[in-house]
Amino acid sequence: MDNQYEALFTPWKVGNVEIKNRIVLCPMGGTSLFGWFELTGCKFDKEAANFFLERAKNNVGLIIPGIAPLRDTFWGKWLWQNEKMFEDLKVFMDEIHATGAKLFIQLTAGMGRSWAITDLVAPLHKNKFTRALIKPVIDTSHELASPSELPSRWDPEITTPALTVEQIHEIIEAFAKTAKLCRDAGVDGVEVHAVHEGYLLDQFTMEWTNKRTDQYGGSFENRYRLPVEIVKAIKERCGSDFPVSLRYSVESKVKGFRSGAVPGEKYTEVGRCMAESEKAAKYLQDAGYDMLNADNGTYDSWYWAHPPMYMPQNCNLEDVAHIKQFVDIPVVCAGRMEPEVGAQAVAEGRIDAVGIARQFLADGEWITKLIEERLEDIRPCICCHNGCFNFCSYKGHANAQDLKDTMGLARCAINPETMQSKKYKIKPAKKAKKIAVIGGGIGGMETAIVCAKRGHDVTLYEKSDKLGGVFIAAAAPSFKEKDRELIAWYRREIAKYPNIQVKLNAKVENVQTCQADEVVVATGAKANRIGVPGVDLGIQAVDFLLGNREVGENVTIVGGGLTGCEIAYELYLQGKKPTIVEMKDDLIAVTGVCLANSSYLRDFFSANKVPVHLETSLVRIEKDGAVVKDSNGMEFKIAADSVILSTGYKPDPLAEKAKNVHIVGDAAQVGNLRTVIWQAWDVAMKL
Numbered sequence: 143m144d145n146q147y148e149a150l151f152t153p154w155k156v157g158n159v160e161i162k163n164r165i166v167l168c169p170m171g172g173t174s175l176f177g178w179f180e181l182t183g184c185k186f187d188k189e190a191a192n193f194f195l196e197r198a199k200n201n202v203g204l205i206i207p208g209i210a211p212l213r214d215t216f217w218g219k220w221l222w223q224n225e226k227m228f229e230d231l232k233v234f235m236d237e238i239h240a241t242g243a244k245l246f247i248q249l250t251a252g253m254g255r256s257w258a259i260t261d262l263v264a265p266l267h268k269n270k271f272t273r274a275l276i277k278p279v280i281d282t283s284h285e286l287a288s289p290s291e292l293p294s295r296w297d298p299e300i301t302t303p304a305l306t307v308e309q310i311h312e313i314i315e316a317f318a319k320t321a322k323l324c325r326d327a328g329v330d331g332v333e334v335h336a337v338h339e340g341y342l343l344d345q346f347t348m349e350w351t352n353k354r355t356d357q358y359g360g361s362f363e364n365r366y367r368l369p370v371e372i373v374k375a376i377k378e379r380c381g382s383d384f385p386v387s388l389r390y391s392v393e394s395k396v397k398g399f400r401s402g403a404v405p406g407e408k409y410t411e412v413g414r415c416m417a418e419s420e421k422a423a424k425y426l427q428d429a430g431y432d433m434l435n436a437d438n439g440t441y442d443s444w445y446w447a448h449p450p451m452y453m454p455q456n457c458n459l460e461d462v463a464h465i466k467q468f469v470d471i472p473v474v475c476a477g478r479m480e481p482e483v484g485a486q487a488v489a490e491g492r493i494d495a496v497g498i499a500r501q502f503l504a505d506g507e508w509i510t511k512l513i514e515e516r517l518e519d520i521r522p523c524i525c526c527h528n529g530c531f532n533f534c535s536y537k538g539h540a541n542a543q544d545l546k547d548t549m550g551l552a553r554c555a556i557n558p559e560t561m562q563s564k565k566y567k568i569k570p571a572k573k574a575k576k577i578a579v580i581g582g583g584i585g586g587m588e589t590a591i592v593c594a595k596r597g598h599d600v601t602l603y604e605k606s607d608k609l610g611g612v613f614i615a616a617a618a619p620s621f622k623e624k625d626r627e628l629i630a631w632y633r634r635e636i637a638k639y640p641n642i643q644v645k646l647n648a649k650v651e652n653v654q655t656c657q658a659d660e661v662v663v664a665t666g667a668k669a670n671r672i673g674v675p676g677v678d679l680g681i682q683a684v685d686f687l688l689g690n691r692e693v694g695e696n697v698t699i700v701g702g703g704l705t706g707c708e709i710a711y712e713l714y715l716q717g718k719k720p721t722i723v724e725m726k727d728d729l730i731a732v733t734g735v736c737l738a739n740s741s742y743l744r745d746f747f748s749a750n751k752v753p754v755h756l757e758t759s760l761v762r763i764e765k766d767g768a769v770v771k772d773s774n775g776m777e778f779k780i781a782a783d784s785v786i787l788s789t790g791y792k793p794d795p796l797a798e799k800a801k802n803v804h805i806v807g808d809a810a811q812v813g814n815l816r817t818v819i820w821q822a823w824d825v826a827m828k829l
Contacts, residue, residue, distance in 0.1 A: 146485060147513075150163055150164045151164070154472060156387065156471075158383050159331060161203045161204045161244050162242050166496065167502050169389070173552045176210045184210075191234050192563060193552075199241050200506055201509040202243055203243065205238070207245070208248065208551075215285065218278075231327040232328055235329060248389065249317060249332055252287065252313075253342060254288035254302060254341065255351070256296075257286050258533045258541040259285075260540060261542050262545055264296075288305065289342075290353040294540070297540035313372075317375060318372075332386055336389035336390070339441060340391075340440025347369070348414055352365050362418075366422060366425060385432045388434055389436075391437060391440065392461040393415060393439075396439075402443025402444070405454060431471065432472075437462065445745075446477070450739040452739070452743065453478060456477070459479070466492065474493065474494065476496075477497075479498055500530055503561075521631055524627075526816075528555035529553040530551060530554060532547055534733050534734060535740075535741075555815050556815065556816075556819055558819060568595045571596040574599065575598050575829065576659045577659065577662065578656035579600060579662045582602055582604030582606075583666055584611060584807070585806045585807025587635075588819050589662050589822040589826045590602045590639075590642050591635055596826070599641050602636070604645065612684065614629065619711070620715060660829050662825060662826075663809050666794060669683070669787070674761060681693065683786055693783065693786065696719045696781060696784075698768045702729040703729075703731075704739075710747070710752060711743060711747075723755045723780070727756050735814075755772070768785050791812045793811060
């Protein structure tokens with residue numbers, strides 16, 4: 143192992159529990175051992191258990207599964223009432239301990255106004271009759287319950303109900319009872335969720351969201367009373383030696399409801415500022431908490447707790463390291479942490495451990511590979527959130543993502559086997575075949591690898607001189623370093639298989655010339671061409687991203703979807719002056735893009751006064767700008783040195799689907815990296 147990582151592999155303690163190394167697998171929605179969004183009620187989740195056991199065998203020190211709601215989302219049964227689940231947990235803990243890893247269970251009081259209410263459920267909640275009708279199945283008044291009446295993060299038309307004191311006491315008792323069952327099952331500790339990310343307990347601690355006038359509101363002590371009473375109740379029931387961690391946000395990074403502060407922005411904090419955090423961290427430690435599992439942000443500034451690729455790496459380290467100076471208990475830092483930076487921070491005593499989450503979804507063996515100095519074999523997480531947390535929201539929509547996605551978190555766009563082991567797994571082919579894959583983009587490369595793993599002989603045809611396809615353009619912006627690492631990873635993986643022959647500069651005109659048993663077409667998509675005068679004066683998005691066309695200082699981007707917004711962001715970082723024109727009433731108004739990603743870009747453009755023209759269409763392009771038309775039918779001109787067209791794509795398959803011809807990726811239907819890779823598996827597993 144490279145000695146720069148040595149500090150990560152030293153033991154440390156949380157309370158009396160010794161942990162073998164300083165790498166913490168942080169909690170993620172959808173990885174609860176007690177199930178997630180189960181229609182039949184929570185039960186011990188064997189899929190999550192297998193996920194964690196595999197990571198435990200691959201050298202993780204401390205595992206903290208995703209939130210376990212104290213009360214089932216459906217049917218309202220309390221977690222402590224399900225004794226069978228804890229019996230299953232005890233058997234699992236024996237397996238975990240056999241690996242040398244430790245495990246804490248994260249218990250949640252709830253989400254309050256941050257509950258990602260879906261488009262399907264939101265109308266039912268707004269209607270008093272339907273709200274009462276669905277209450278026995280899903281009690282939105284409980285799921286949305288907050289310290290005070292507040293606007294929902296996801297749908298401002300919904301006002302959350304305020305918790306009663308009786309409900310608060312029920313929550314405290316449930317924490318204590320559930321923690322005791324966890325301890326009896328051999329769990330090493332529990333984590334209280336959360337004075338963090340704008341969840342229910344966090345809402346209690348902030349004046350901004352806590353308007354109560356009873357003992358749980360008003361003064362600092364009253365606002366922090368609930369998390370204090372929770373840890374005291376747990377310690378009283380489980381003993382003072384039972385470790386209790388707290389998921390903690392150092393700063394809220396919030397300007398107001400649904401408005402976050404991006405890095406470097408000057409703003410007035412309405413949530414928890416650093417001065418209060420210094421006091422709060424010490425106060426919570428003195429109440430009995432044994433560890434702070436820390437980062438920043440709330441759902442109103444979600445990109446701090448769920449950093450997309452636009453956020454700096456190690457984005458929370460300075461704030462978390464600062465707060466460690468005010469406590470004596472261990473402090474963990476999470477948020478795009480790089481192992482080498484984390485190791486240095488541990489060695490310097492600035493933090494006690496490094497929290498990493500989604501990299502474990504992309505590659506469960508990454509710690510083992512790091513130890514064995516096989517860094518080039520680590521499949522990188524690209525921070526896309528397409529599979530792990532693609533809750534999306536835009537104007538007029540709460541959580542617009544399909545309910546199937548909402549119920550299936552903690553999957554991975556680039557690793558379909560993650561948390562889907564029954565659906566996606568490598569099975570040897572019954573008969574080895576000759577497979578031709580046409581197109582060396584991500585979809586083509588993934589298809590080739592899966593087919594090769596199954597025992598087929600694969601010939602991969604790519605018309606250009608390098609593998610990567612349109613993803614090369616997608617990975618071009620300066621903030622897409624992880625995307626570029628992924629392309630490099632694919633190229634190295636392809637080279638490992640002797641049964642994959644790669645033919646570059648090999649354009650296939652007719653699939654019948656491939657002389658294969660099965661042909662997979664992965665030829666991607668082509669840009670939509672909009673029929674307006676002067677369109678030839680515009681620059682296609684791909685041409686800009688690949689550096690084929692230069693742009694001037696003032697640039698108008700036609701199309702405010704994800705690609706258009708990323709181009710505008712990159713132009714701003716380059717010191718240019720972008721303007722966005724979008725026909726819809728919001729930017730990135732699509733499903734499949736996590737709110738953490740989309741809200742960053744919206745907030746960034748707002749904070750930096752990037753002009754955005756919504757409900758505006760392109761009329762024509764002229765040499766010195768673009769003429770557009772707003773929602774009132776008024777035409778006006780935007781002066782520009784260059785106009786970039788980012789108006790979407792349409793499938794461009796070489797051939798139609800047939801008995802032995804299969805189409806994958808954007809050639810079948812334009813999507814994102816997740817749809818491309820998962821569909822590649824869907825096809826390759828059947829060949």
